[in-house]
Amino acid sequence: xxEGGQDDIDLFGASNGLWYxxxxxxxxxFDLALENGLQVHIHNNGDEATELVLxxxxxxxxxxxxxxxxxxxxxxxxxxxxx
Numbered sequence: 001x002x003e004g005g006q007d008d009i010d011l012f013g014a015s016n017g018l019w020y021x022x023x024x025x026x027x028x029x030f031d032l033a034l035e036n037g038l039q040v041h042i043h044n045n046g047d048e049a050t051e052l053v054l055x056x057x058x059x060x061x062x063x064x065x066x067x068x069x070x071x072x073x074x075x076x077x078x079x080x081x082x083x
Contacts, residue, residue, distance in 0.1 A: 027056045034064035041072040050076055
């Protein structure tokens with residue numbers, strides 16, 4: 001994850017945006033979805049959120065391998081190029 005400065009302050013004065021779920025809650029939801037054959041569609045924005053979603057997604061897919069499992073990441077913007 002890249003370190004930032006003043007540019008990382010969002011519209012509401014938070015340094016890393018708004019979290020609606022803890023990382024643990026997100027992981028639990030991904031696991032429950034795959035256990036029950038549900039597809040996951042998630043909105044994420046920024047490097048930190050994108051990295052968290054990808055990490056949780058990878059763990060869930062390893063725990064519940066099935067070629068039919070699907071994830072959709074929506075509004076994945078403000079993320080670095082990964083390079």
